[in-house]
Amino acid sequence: MLRQYELVDRVLDYDPDADEALLNRAYVFSMKAHGSQKRASGDPYFSHPIEVAGILTDLRLDDETIATAILHDTIEDTVATPDEIERLFGPSVARLVDGVTKLSKIEAQSENERAAENLRKFLLAMSDDIRVLLVKLADRLHNMRTLHHIGKPEKRRRIARETMDIYAPLAERVGMYEFMREMQTLAFEQLEPEAFQSVGRRLEQLGEGGGDRIGKIASGLRLALGRAGIEVEVSGREKHPYSIWRKMAERHISFEQLSDVMAFRAVVPTVEDCYRALGIIHRRWPMVPGRFKDYISTPKRNGYRSLHTTVIHVENARIEVQIRTPEMHAQAEYGLAAHWAYKTPNGDGGKVRADANHSWIRDLVEILDTAGSPEELLEHTRMAMYADRIFAFTPRGELIQLPKGATPIDFAYAVHTDLGDQAVGAKVNGRVMSLKTVIENGDQVQILRSKAQAPQAAWLNIATTGKALAAIRRHLRHAERDESVKLGRKIYDDIVRRLPAPIGTDALPQALKRLKLPDEAALMHAVARRSLSDAAVMEALMPGSAGADVANDRGGDRGSDRAGAMPQAGAISIKGLTPGVAFDLGDCCRPVPGDRIVGLRRPDAGIEVHRIDCSVLGELAERAEGETDWVDVSWGDKADGGVARVQVEVKNEPGALGMLATIIGRHGANIINLRLDARDALYHTNTVDVEVHDLHQLMRLLAALRAIEAVHAADRV
Structure with missing residues (x-):
């Protein structure tokens, strides 16, 4: 272990202007704070932070970073407090120590949540001052050098796996290859000893x-x-x-x-x-x-x-x-650490931020702001930090680095989020290509954009970078909530019409207070998702109108929903709402505009729309008895677009399938999917998903298919 004067002399050798008193105070404070604590090796615990500081002197880091290394475990493992660190060593060292401190005491419901919260705080601290990362890497390197002293093999393997998955790639990410190689070698010895x-x-x-x-x-x-x-x-x-x-x-x-x-x-x-x-x-x-x-x-x-x-x-x-x-x-x-500038004033309170070569840190912070769950955060940050890279160029020659397997969607979001949101295609090396195209090393990529475009759910199967996936999911979450609010507004209007008497302008604000909801949009979202029953909303708007005290009913069964309430006033139009976002069309019956339809509404789920004669509708209702709410819905005037499924028996002869496709195309329908179900000597049976405007177009198409000689039968499934 380095002695006090040896550590200070090391720093003064490369930085004669270093604050010697700061280093001496930190050394003495840490030694007293850790007291008689021991490491698994039997050495005094105090030896660990001193060795970490010694590693950082090899990198010729500044006095604040060395002091942070000496103090980095005091807040977690001793009675020292952040206020005490700030009072004795200043706000800059206190902020660095807080950023490096292990976050194992965070209370969370699951391992993923705890890991995500640890990662979130660490990345934010790292983006605020990159020296946090340097101390953390030195801390992990010394822990790996002494890992063999830990008695339990499973604990050694867990630490080694964490090092291999997180810290070695982080060291590589900032170009500290010596750290990376030693960490990988020590972890490899534990994970794959043979x-x-x-x-x-x-x-x-x-x-x-x-x-x-x-x-x-x-x-x-x-x-x-x-x-x-x-x-x-x-x-x-x-x-x-x-x-x-x-x-x-x-x-x-x-x-x-x-x-x-x-x-x-x-x-x-x-x-x-x-x-x-x-x-x-x-x-x-x-x-x-x-x-x-x-x-x-x-x-x-x-x-x-x-x-x-x-x-x-x-x-x-x-x-x-x-x-x-x-x-x-x-x-x-x-x-x-190689191009460290000692005590260079940067006008930012002494903070040292990552330079242009480490823009991936900014990408990580952006992902922190958009991740919807702990699992999503962990997935996207690992993608952003650890993937192998390729190089692609913008038309102006700007270099964009992407992971292997990246597509134009990833490229667009790497350039700018707005460009990604509006991408409709790409030119790769001058040729127009689809957004699914895998970019190769050295490709020149130009993104084709349209202001009418918006991120699609299908893009989640195309994008590979954490930044792109986070942006797409954020947009889809916002779009889903906006559509739910629109649908909730229509259901809410029907609920108001069912009340025994008209309500005043103060009724809605009072209802929000009774339901403990922050605003009108939250109410509409809750109504659409049926996290509030209709009866609870009626009771909140007009106490006593639902026939029972159900103001706090969350969801409720259908019986309580109808207790003392008037029947639905009229069909709720789904015109202007987006299928798959505000509501789902049943896969079992695939309704299209013109079909008579009914909505199935369950707690915390969107409305599921079925044809009124759907064969599985009764089974669905029976399976969810007590949780299902039937909603009378309609397409609205001039509703357009749907996908119908038809089954066609075609003669087993050359050109028959081509004739089938020709008829579908001539009727303005679009084949979405085609599947061969059965084939014998005379006929083959195909299931075809076709995109049509409405029921009338579908009926004309079926009639046309039945009329041609090559088709034996054509029916809607």
């Missing part, structure tokens, strides 16, 4: 069999570049066990088949030297096609820059070579 030992043995055998192969290859690279007049530092290493194991698993190959287990790094003075060195290496040794990556012209999203190539060296050994400048190397090893 694989870890097997890969380790193979690496030892490889080293023993070839002598100092890495040293010899490094010397050869250094000699080839030196002869060309390039000043270079070359180092080599074997790839770490987890990286090797993952490649073996992804490619389904054995260790012997894995060619590039050695990686070499050539550090040259300038960017121009990087490309010169690349040309020399490719002239000297054959390159492996498809293994060259230029991260200098197109940096990774975390700011990483380097040239990567794989060449075939002597004895057919494939080696990976990374070529970079010293600045790129510092960024590659320590990422966000």
Whole structure:
């Protein structure tokens, strides 16, 4: 463990202006606060925050960050309070400590809710000041270094899995590859001990069999570049066990088949030297096609820059070579911490925010604002943080980074939320493509937009990024609520007409108070979703009108709803409301405008509309007896659009199916789905879902189908 003077001297070595008194106070306070607490290893607990601070001195971080590391466990694990930290160490350190503090004491109903709340608070703190993330990563790295002292294997595996799933990808996200590699190696040892030992043995055998192969290859690279007049530092290493194991698993190959287990790094003075060195290496040794990556012209999203190539060296050994400048190397090893600016005034109360290379943090904060549930938050943030990336370009040449498998929907939302909401198509490399098209690395994408467009539920099956999915779901939630309010207004008007006498202007505000609802929209939403029964609304509007004290009835059964109430005054029009949002059309009977219909209303669900002669209607009502409310509904004047299902028996001969499609098209109907149900020597039976305007169009279509020779029978299902 570092002694007090050793830690302070480390900081003063790289930052002579550091606040020495702050560091000394933090050291003494933490040591006293943790007192006699012990770690699983038997060491004093105080040793952990000091070692975390030591890790951060290797990154040359500022005095406030080092003090935060020393104090980061005091609020949770000791009697110290946030107010005490702020009084002794200032508001900036107190804010950082609060951001880093583990959030295990949060009370929540489920593991997902607790995990989501932890993640929410951590991400908000991280976006407010990125130093929170640096301390957290150092904290986790030291915990992983001492993980073997924990006695319970299941606890070690749980911590290792959390590290592999969250903290190692976070370290990669901010370019701290040394942290990432060590975390992955230590977690891999716990999660897959047999694989870890097997890969380790193979690496030892490889080293023993070839002598100092890495040293010899490094010397050869250094000699080839030196002869060309390039000043270079070359180092080599074997790839770490987890990286090797993952490649073996992804490619389904054995260790012997894995060619590039050695990686070499050539550090040259300038960017121009990087490309010169690349040309020399490719002239000297054959390159492996498809293994060259230029991260200098197109940096990774975390700011990483380097040239990567794989060449075939002597004895057919494939080696990976990374070529970079010293600045790129510092960024590659320590990422966000490599370009630290000490005590640089930023006009923001000393906060240090993420730069342009870490815009993904802003995306995460946007997701926090739009996620509808803990599960949704966890899903979207993991997508945003951990997916492999590709590069695509806007027509103006702006670089957009996306996960593999992304579509134009994801691209549009990555550019701007409004562009995503209004997307109708895309041009990919100049060709008009659908929104389902998977974008490839290097594609140029232009989004086609329309102000009349709005996000569709089907987009949830197309989008892959957390930002896009969160925006689509947010829009759909708002649209569903708006449609529910419209429908609730129509049902409410019918309820008012059933009251024994007209109501005054004060009746509605008084009803909201009695029902403890915040506003009129909340009432209409509750009426549409039947979280309030009609009788409860009537009683709230006009006490005594429902024949019983049911003002607080939430849902209620149909019997209580009709107690002392007048029957429905008239059919409720569903014209202007959106199917699938305000109400659902029954899949069993698929009603279209012109059909006589009835609505089935259940608590906390939308109205389900069925044809009046639907064969399963009675069964549905019986199954939900006591919870079902029948609603008389109508299409309204000039209602348009619906999908009907028809079954057509067609002769088993060439051209018959084409004739079927031709007749449907000539009648202005659109085939949504077609399924072959049965086939024999004479006929084949098809179920066809067709989009029609109304019942009249459907009847004309069926008559036309029955009239052609190729069709044996055509009926609505």
